[in-house]
Amino acid sequence: MLTFVVRRLLLAVPVLLGVVFVVMLTIDLLPGDAVTLMLGEHATKDAVAVLREHLGLDKPFAVRYLDYVTRLARGDLGRSIQQNRPVARELADAWPATLQLTIAALLIAAGVGIVAGIVSAVWPNSVFDAIARLASLFGLSMPIFWTGLVLIVVFSLWLNWLPVGGAGSLSHLVLPAVTLALPSVAMVSRMTRSAVLDVLGEDYVRTARAKGVGEPWVLGKHALRNAFIPILTLLGLQSGQLMGGAVLTETVFAWPGLGRLMVKAIFARDYVLLQGAVLVFALAFVVINLLVDLSYGLLDPRVGRQG
Amino acid sequence: MTAWSRFCRNRLALLGLALVVVLALSAALAPWLAPLDPTRQTLIEKRARPGGKYLLGADEFGRDILSRVIYGSRVALLVSVLSMLIALGGGLLLGTLAGFTGGWLDAVLMRGVEILLAFPYLLLALAIVAMLGPGVLNTTIAVGIWGVPAVTRIVRGSVLTLREAEYVGAARALGAPGRALLRRHILPNIIPGLIVYATLFMANAILLEAALSFLGLGVQPPTASWGLMVSTGRDVLLVAPHVATVPGLAIMLAVLAFNLVGDGLRDALDPRLR
Numbered sequence: 001m002l003t004f005v006v007r008r009l010l011l012a013v014p015v016l017l018g019v020v021f022v023v024m025l026t027i028d029l030l031p032g033d034a035v036t037l038m039l040g041e042h043a044t045k046d047a048v049a050v051l052r053e054h055l056g057l058d059k060p061f062a063v064r065y066l067d068y069v070t071r072l073a074r075g076d077l078g079r080s081i082q083q084n085r086p087v088a089r090e091l092a093d094a095w096p097a098t099l100q101l102t103i104a105a106l107l108i109a110a111g112v113g114i115v116a117g118i119v120s121a122v123w124p125n126s127v128f129d130a131i132a133r134l135a136s137l138f139g140l141s142m143p144i145f146w147t148g149l150v151l152i153v154v155f156s157l158w159l160n161w162l163p164v165g166g167a168g169s170l171s172h173l174v175l176p177a178v179t180l181a182l183p184s185v186a187m188v189s190r191m192t193r194s195a196v197l198d199v200l201g202e203d204y205v206r207t208a209r210a211k212g213v214g215e216p217w218v219l220g221k222h223a224l225r226n227a228f229i230p231i232l233t234l235l236g237l238q239s240g241q242l243m244g245g246a247v248l249t250e251t252v253f254a255w256p257g258l259g260r261l262m263v264k265a266i267f268a269r270d271y272v273l274l275q276g277a278v279l280v281f282a283l284a285f286v287v288i289n290l291l292v293d294l295s296y297g298l299l300d301p302r303v304g305r306q307g
Numbered sequence: 308m309t310a311w312s313r314f315c316r317n318r319l320a321l322l323g324l325a326l327v328v329v330l331a332l333s334a335a336l337a338p339w340l341a342p343l344d345p346t347r348q349t350l351i352e353k354r355a356r357p358g359g360k361y362l363l364g365a366d367e368f369g370r371d372i373l374s375r376v377i378y379g380s381r382v383a384l385l386v387s388v389l390s391m392l393i394a395l396g397g398g399l400l401l402g403t404l405a406g407f408t409g410g411w412l413d414a415v416l417m418r419g420v421e422i423l424l425a426f427p428y429l430l431l432a433l434a435i436v437a438m439l440g441p442g443v444l445n446t447t448i449a450v451g452i453w454g455v456p457a458v459t460r461i462v463r464g465s466v467l468t469l470r471e472a473e474y475v476g477a478a479r480a481l482g483a484p485g486r487a488l489l490r491r492h493i494l495p496n497i498i499p500g501l502i503v504y505a506t507l508f509m510a511n512a513i514l515l516e517a518a519l520s521f522l523g524l525g526v527q528p529p530t531a532s533w534g535l536m537v538s539t540g541r542d543v544l545l546v547a548p549h550v551a552t553v554p555g556l557a558i559m560l561a562v563l564a565f566n567l568v569g570d571g572l573r574d575a576l577d578p579r580l581r
Contacts, residue, residue: 018422026438137319141563143514145521146537146555153548164545244429248518252541262430263522266437278434282425 005294012286019282020072020275021065027271028061055081068275080265080273087276090261095280097167098257101249102242104177109184109242110235116185117192117231122219124197132189139186144245148179148252165254176253180245184238191234195227202226228299236292240285310499313575320571326564334380341374345531357549364549367539372550375531376557382532383561386447387512391505393451398458399501405459406466407489417463423456432515436524446525450512461504465497499576506569510562517558533558 052058056067071078077087116136120129155175156164163172199205200223208218247259254260258277265273314320333340348368357364357372364372405416423431432453439445469475475492483491517534519525526532528539533554540551 014418015422015425018418019425022422022426023434026434137563137566138559141510141559141566143517143521143534143537143555143558143562145518145534146551146558149537149541149544149551149555152544153552157545157548240427243427247429247433248521251522262433266433266524274434274437278426278430281427281430285427286425 008290023275023278077276078272081270082268091276094258094261105180105242108181109188113185113188114192116189120193121196136186136189139182145248145252151175176249176255180249195230199223199226236289239288243281310575314571317571319567323564323567333377334384337378341377343371343374345374345378346529366550372553378531379533383513386516387509389447390450390512391508394454394458397455401459402462406463420456420459441524441527443526450515469493503573510565513562
């Protein structure tokens with residue numbers, strides 16, 4: 001088990017180095033120059049040159065990449081251009097808010113999605129099933145930044161139940177988390193429905209029923225346990241969706257997280273900060289999918305040991 | 308039963324197809340359908356409520372929302388069709404190259420795909436559009452490139468499976484050259500799956516274009532883009548909620564249309580999956 005974890009972590013290193021490479025190259029090709037943007041259009045050529053040198057932008061791309069990676073190995077992500085603070089500090093400040101938001105959304109997605117999917121599969125083509133399938137179609141089709149605005153109009157403006165935006169209390173978390181979760185609820189319930197339906201058609205389920213095992217036991221012991229692997233895989237993939245969606249949700253609800261920080265960094269051409277933010281998102285995505293792979297072993301004794 | 312007749316028996320899929328037709332007509336006939344000039348500003352009538360002269364109301368600058376929604380369908384369709392072609396073209400090329408040649412080229416290409424897939428949804432497109440700068444064309448390119456890695460992986464997977472299929476082996480044994488194998492035997496079998504993927508990709512492309520434009524990194528004003536319209540409406544959300552909500556409905560219906568057609572096509576083309 002330990003060798004499996006270590007091997008997977010080592011395999012993640014080149015992927016993350018590749019992510020850094022792609023982001024740095026992307027930013028390197030930016031048409032707008034960060035330095036000119038910082039100093040304003042009327043800056044003298046000397047001032048621009050001095051600042052470029054100070055930021056190390058005069059060196060060739062390969063040198064800067066190696067430089068960044070070596071400093072990264074020591075945990076140094078550089079200093080943000082706008083605030084002139086260590087990027088690691090800025091990311092650490094914003095990270096908890098995004099973590100809180102995505103975990104809340106993931107819990108909603110898993111809870112509501114799995115329950116709805118199971119009910120749909122146990123009573124296929126029932127009224128509940130029809131409504132759930134229609135709702136999931138809409139859930140997948142609504143742009144989340146718009147869903148967020150509609151929820152604000154209904155729950156903050158008309159009903160006056162929840163705050164419009166910002167962070168601080170649990171009531172601030174409700175609308176952003178629900179908004180972010182909706183497309184994933186739809187995906188999870190669809191996947192759960194088809195996974196449970198598949199398993200319920202298996203021979204061993206028929207055998208269990210034939211020998212008189214009660215329906216709740218069939219569902220809990222046989223169906224759900226086996227249906228869980230595709231559902232778990234989907235939840236891992238959805239975490240990437242949630243992190244990307246967090247950029248939009250945080251913008252809509254003025255939620256002080258990584259996503260909003262990233263959008264600000266793009267507009268300010270603060271490439272050092274942007275680089276760090278993307279790296280953290282990619283790292284989180286890789287780690288979550290590693291955790292998902294590891295948990296297969298817990299659910300299915302056939303998987304995991306040898307990797 | 309043919310795939311088409313199976314598709315026609317699916318009422319939801321037909322509804323989706325009808326919506327796609329409406330969308331295409333609205334894009335093609337925008338200048339004749341739009342009751343008013345989508346860019347004409349009348350500041351006296353800004354934020355006009357729906358009804359009367361402005362059927363769906365007017366926005367912050369007094370522009371007719373209905374006309375802007377109709378013109379917005381052009382941007383949505385243009386970006387989604389072109390980006391779909393980029394994603395399919397790039398993915399087909401790289402996927403067949405990786406799957407058919409194998410070896411070090413396959414290894415390098417697939418590591419590259421893995422890296423691009425490690426970007427959580429939206430972030431890759433964000434990074435690309437940050438590089439290229441905003442605008443309709445650059446948004447299209449960003450959305451298209453975002454789709455390439457996934458298509459590459461699907462195509463490579465199918466090529467690898469089909470390459471080992473018995474009828475392909477038979478053709479090879481009869482002396483068919485590699486190009487003929489690819490064109491006559493492998494590609495035709497990948498196409499049905501890709502059509503389904505392309506339709507569902509269109510739905511995602513519309514969502515992604517809207518999201519980029521909403522963030523201010525996609526289509527720029529004064530071009531009428533649905534995502535941009537929602538973003539403008541956001542500033543007056545509390546006094547005139549219709550400005551943001553109406554264009555959002557248009558996004559939802561367009562995305563729903565392609566999702567319904569995609570689901571219907573999948574069921575029709577591969578009845579075993581039902």
